[in-house]
Amino acid sequence: MKLLRRAFLLLPLLASVAQAQTAAPPALELVVLGSGGPGATGRAGSSHAVLVDGVPRILVDAGPGSFARLGEAKLALGQLDILLLTHLHADHVGELPGLVKARAVSSGRPITLKIFGPAGQKARQRDDADFPSTRRLVELLFGKQGAFGYLRDFSAPLSFQVTDIPASTRQPRVLLDEGGLRISAIAGHHRDAPAVIYRIDHGGKSLTFSGDIDPQGHAALRRIAADTSLLVVNSVVLDPPDSPPVLYTLHTAPTQTGEIAADVRAGQLLLAHLSPAVDGRREAVQAAIRQHYAGPLVWAEDGLRITP
Template identity: 60%
Template sequence: MFKFSLYVALLMFAAGSSIAAPVASPLELLVLGSGGPGATGRAGAGYVVLVDGEPRIMVDAGPGTFVRLGEAKLSLAKIDIVLLTHLHIDHTGELPGLFKARAVSGDGPVNVRVFGPTGHRGEGEEATFPSTSHFIDLLFGPDGAYSYLRDFAAPMTINATDIDASTHAPKTPKVIYSESGLDISAIAGHHGDAPAVIYRIDYRGQSITFSGDIDANGIDNLRRIARHTSLLVFNCVVLDPPGSRPVLYTLHTPPKTIGVVAADSETKKLLLSHLSPSIDQQRVSVEASIREHYKGPVVFAEDGMHLQP
């Protein structure tokens, strides 16, 4: 028996050159943070998209994503695109730390492109939000809080692009990045008074769409951009009415509507993320509500989860 096993092993070794290495999926998603604004044991919202096996795109950067990225042991050296769905703390709070990690990840100059929403000057009780370009300038510009980072470990250039997220924004998705078959499109979302953007990444026949935090006023745009998407990452914070506080429905989408949108857009796979404790506690009823309309795969996100569209 031992001789036979050794013989088989030698044959396999001899044929090793003809055994193909696993081929990376065109797009892969690493969930860095699957939680919401509360300190509930999950990191805040954040993802890395791998293109042909290489980490290239970061989507949001909530608190705790810095640690999750280290646990994943992924290199930041080729991440050159950051997509911010909106500027709430639970989606951007880790940005300085992650940018510093990016600065020390390689030897040469660092060039990062950041995309995010235009700003909003609130009136009355509405909050005021800077544009993404102003936000980046406040953090990393010449007079910014972390201006030293521009030449801390290597010359670092951060170019920010503001995407129209106003109430008058176009109702059709716009391609904001296109290179070597990798296309990123965006359309305005809606998250209360916080300007918000929905993103879709397409590459070699696969696509990942990120809803961001979205209320009823952004649903039609989400349907438009998510059409036939391979994977829809939908933030799931509230239960169906009246299971959550009324004010939360002015900011988020309940499960039944999530199911309707996923079905209408013919989404191939649905990932529920940005999960609140109430969603965790009632997963069975949440999934049942979604499945009233959507019959495809439904996955509840976890920090560190790695999946393909």
């Protein structure tokens, strides 16, 4: 009789466990593969994987070190087919060949990678270097005469669909809309480097990635990020005058981050692409943001998983 009573008492627990095991995965989930910047600080360079209905589908940037973090996260790559590049600085695209090769060997079936990124920009002065377009970068890396052209048929037939997003994109533009997954973009501003801000919507949830933007990109971020479930903002500088002046022509300060997060009514705020200066003064950074934004605030770490 006692055994029957115990079994009866365990039934609700067993039912809840079974329900949890069969529960649908979240519509969107973010995995931080790289939370750092260009310095060798122990963090991988900027990179995020996005799971759609529990399946890794999207990679946002491919900073150095993200290859190893991807393996540590034990994410299956068989359906990862979308790459969103915020801009083409080395700390955001330096791991691209390794990650593309990892995807190539993940499946014996033909693979088409959809890659989105900024259009090119000519040098302003003679001694400046041009910024290539995303299409040109992919050609230089993976084209027939590219540095890693062998990957096109190394493991499985591999092709690329590349879309350049021009700096003239001043209103949100839909890049992809299929199966309930919608990806939009708008031009950002990162001083002389062409930049793109992305938003991903699915299942009533949304993720918005600022990328590296200076104050000239704030209006665009506000336009695309309204009511976003999770706002991911790169955090490199302290409030003036505590960072080198030149960095304020490239990045967004904490008080500005708080203002934007409040203005767009972000459900959560994730501080990513952390510099040692910001990481070392978290209390001051958080206090500056809290002057305007009262919602949930999370600090990125390599391997962090977050559901909006």
